Amino acid sequence: MRAFSCTCGQPLFFENLRCVDCGADIGMDADTLHLGPIDLDPGGEWTFRGAPVAGRFRPCEHRGEEVACNWMVPAYLPFTECLSCRTTRMIPNLSRPRNAARLRELEAAKRRVLFNVMVLNLPVVPREEDPERGVAFDFLETLEGEPAVMTGHASGLVTLNVAEADDDYRERNRDSLSEPYRTLVGHLRHELGHYYWDRLLRDGPWLRPFRGLFGDERADYGEALKRHYANGPPSDWRLRFISSYAASHPWEDWAETWAHYLHIRSTLETVASYKLDTNSVTLKITPFGREALHGSAPPEAGETFLAWINAWLVLTTVLNETARSMGQPDIYPFVLNAPAVTKLHFVHRVVTCDDVDAIEPPPETLQVPG
16 A cells, blocks of 8 residues: 545545545545546536546545545546446345445455555456456355355355454354454455466466476365365475465465465565565574576566565564554464565566566565565
């Protein structure tokens, strides 16, 4: 996330509909990823104030309290919904208890995650506009007498049980499934990992190196999950995977690694945007070196990746200690191992390279804190 501000100087945050200082209406443009004050013109359309965002806009039809979406729709488009809201295919019955609040939480988390992938220049296309390669979200409720809604992904459709927006439901499942981390943002990043595997790897040049690193995804997926839930992960999973669930199947290893890549990159970009400096922290760590990188490369390649992975080690140590000082769970309850870092670097290469044989340039959107 980025540090946004109003033209009056007041800090703005990603979910703001209004500036708390000057009272200006706030909008977000999905094309430029700019968040700022907007002004209504005499013709009934909106423009961004004092910002390099050209054109006129309409508010998303879900700007009201029910969803509180602050994304804008370019006036030349025929849609009444913003890009994020157009990716939502189904929602629960909002007249039922808690569902309106659940939907608001789900949509806010989705906007944050979509912003995250758009910063990386990854495609976000609603499935209704591209049935073959687009993405859609079904937010569904388990009803009495009907099969339970299972969170998952299938051919571009991400399904999420709306009960995941309830703290008590997530905590019960986190505990029963022995998960150290369970959030709406985490769910959405994980399931989008499956979607982008289809978009970026399936039948492409990255598939062969993927299999060499993660394993053969053609292994029976259903049987792999049955074994995982019946027997648990292998005893040495902490030495080879980023999470216990990642050990269940190569697809899940990719999705978990993808989600952590987005966790790490988004958080470090936020820290850099607010100009916090991890280099000033007096903390001795054992840094990851070039041996943790994926593939062969010239000496200078991968240095940016290693710099922010090692900055992540410092940052999460401080954040975890801060959380413990407040009596809260660790912010990042995971320990990175060398194979997991290699897989993270593979994801980084897929995201930043067009050619499987190319070595990625330093990502322009990321500045390592300090």
